[in-house]
Amino acid sequence: MNVPIRLRLTLLYFSFFSLAGVLLAFASLLLLERSLTALMLHELDERIDDLQASLGSRAWETELLRAELIREYRLKDEGKWLQITSSQGEWLYYSARGRVSDPMPPFPSAAGNLVPFVASPGHALRTLSRDVVVAGQIYHISMAISADRSIAILARFRKDLWLLVPLVLVSAALVGHFLSRKALGPVRSIITEVRTINERNLSTRLSIASTADELSLLSHTINEMLERIDSSFRSVRVLTANASHELRTPLSLIRTRLEIALCFPRTPEYYRTALEEMLAEAVRMSGLIDNLLMLARYDASAVQIRLSPVDLGLVLTKEAHEWAATAECLSLDLQLDVTMEQLWVLADSDLVERMLRILVDNACRYTPSGGWVRLEGKVCQNRVVVTVLDNGIGITPQDLPRIFDRFYRAQEPQHQERPGSGLGLALARWIADQHKTTITVDSELGSGSRFEFSLPQFRP
Numbered sequence: 001m002n003v004p005i006r007l008r009l010t011l012l013y014f015s016f017f018s019l020a021g022v023l024l025a026f027a028s029l030l031l032l033e034r035s036l037t038a039l040m041l042h043e044l045d046e047r048i049d050d051l052q053a054s055l056g057s058r059a060w061e062t063e064l065l066r067a068e069l070i071r072e073y074r075l076k077d078e079g080k081w082l083q084i085t086s087s088q089g090e091w092l093y094y095s096a097r098g099r100v101s102d103p104m105p106p107f108p109s110a111a112g113n114l115v116p117f118v119a120s121p122g123h124a125l126r127t128l129s130r131d132v133v134v135a136g137q138i139y140h141i142s143m144a145i146s147a148d149r150s151i152a153i154l155a156r157f158r159k160d161l162w163l164l165v166p167l168v169l170v171s172a173a174l175v176g177h178f179l180s181r182k183a184l185g186p187v188r189s190i191i192t193e194v195r196t197i198n199e200r201n202l203s204t205r206l207s208i209a210s211t212a213d214e215l216s217l218l219s220h221t222i223n224e225m226l227e228r229i230d231s232s233f234r235s236v237r238v239l240t241a242n243a244s245h246e247l248r249t250p251l252s253l254i255r256t257r258l259e260i261a262l263c264f265p266r267t268p269e270y271y272r273t274a275l276e277e278m279l280a281e282a283v284r285m286s287g288l289i290d291n292l293l294m295l296a297r298y299d300a301s302a303v304q305i306r307l308s309p310v311d312l313g314l315v316l317t318k319e320a321h322e323w324a325a326t327a328e329c330l331s332l333d334l335q336l337d338v339t340m341e342q343l344w345v346l347a348d349s350d351l352v353e354r355m356l357r358i359l360v361d362n363a364c365r366y367t368p369s370g371g372w373v374r375l376e377g378k379v380c381q382n383r384v385v386v387t388v389l390d391n392g393i394g395i396t397p398q399d400l401p402r403i404f405d406r407f408y409r410a411q412e413p414q415h416q417e418r419p420g421s422g423l424g425l426a427l428a429r430w431i432a433d434q435h436k437t438t439i440t441v442d443s444e445l446g447s448g449s450r451f452e453f454s455l456p457q458f459r460p
């Protein structure tokens with residue numbers, strides 16, 4: 001059943017306070033009963049003490065004592081319950097109310113209550129029996145007083161408690177309602193604040209209460225989540241702006257080139273050069289779109305990596321062959337240094353080839369003609385280490401930490417004047433992440449760069 005949390009809290013508080021009220025009522029009743037009983041027993045005890053004091057300390061003869069007691073107590077004990085026997089069980093005295101038969105009943109048993117006192121119907125007695133010693137003689141004294149007043153007080157108290165029950169229940173419900181409202185107040189204000197947040201004001205943060213409790217922790221956690229969403233939104237906006245900018249540049253180049261070419265009749269050579277330039281821009285654009293699509297698919301987790309045994313030595317050799325013509329065209333010395341061991345790893349061969357291609361492409365683009373680019377593959381501490389080195393333009397320490405960010409390009413003019421989109425290394429890093437490895441880079445402006453990654457060696 002889907003009961004709202006506020007109702008649940010109210011019911012919880014209500015049950016708790018009702019139960020506490022009922023327990024308190026029972027406890028007070030019990031305590032009152034015990035106090036009244038204790039009071040009556042105390043009174044009886046005092047009366048027996050008084051009686052003992054009045055007997056003094058002389059040794060009484062039985063008849064004399066009986067006569068004395070009848071003389072002394074006959075008048076003043078009216079309304080009292082009192083019985084006295086000697087240690088032999090012989091009757092010495094019983095008050096008018098204590099009398100159960102006339103003449104005197106036979107001797108009661110030696111110990112305990114003498115003859116049970118009989119209260120009139122509808123009335124109750126509280127009795128106390130005690131032995132007292134007077135001049136070496138033991139006397140059994142049994143005394144009673146009416147318990148009617150205590151019973152009446154208890155009955156009255158019980159009635160008052162019953163009258164209080166509805167009051168307690170109503171108060172418990174009200175207190176429950178109030179407390180649940182108060183407890184859920186901060187939650188309601190969090191809900192109100194969260195409802196006002198949308199994609200246009202993602203930088204808004206919830207106010208955090210100074211109390212270090214679960215609710216301030218909740219606000220804090222929501223704020224952290226907002227921070228993450230905000231930063232992803234920001235990077236998506238930056239990405240969209242960068243992507244539009246990167247696509248607009250080649251498009252406007254193509255358009256301008258076309259407009260100029262179509263302005264006047266041109267020679268076939270002119271058209272050919274213009275078309276070649278436009279083709280180069282189109283190739284650049286499709287490469288960019290390709291990378292963007294790839295990153296979008298990675299972000300959407302739509303790319304499944306398939307691990308299989310791959311010989312990285314073979315991949316490096318293949319890559320070196322593919323880039324040989326380009327290197328020659330750029331007047332670069334492309335070197336391959338692969339150890340003779342087999343460089344087997346578990347990897348997604350397509351993705352690893354793509355990562356290597358990005359690194360070699362960068363090395364060739366950022367190395368001026370006359371320079372060299374080297375591909376290395378070796379085994380080191382059970383890992384296959386792949387390194388792409390060049391003696392190109394290098395990277396400044398300020399740019400190094402950011403070159404793996406999407407669309408980031410080093411700020412130096414030598415970097416900016418070369419074509420590029422700043423997406424290659426972002427892709428390479430994603431591929432490395434998928435293989436649970438990292439690409440390390442070591443570079444110095446003007447001296448060259450060294451990009452390296454390693455994978456655990458696989459022994460079939």
Ligand code: ADP
Nearest residue numbers: 362363366403409410415420421422423424425
């Ligand atoms: P781009 O398409 O701009 O090359 P990348 O993401 O591949 O994008 O590289 C990001 C930036 O890192 C490049 O713009 C460049 O400034 C720098 N970079 C990458 N590789 C090298 C390298 N081998 N030598 C010098 N700079 C490099």
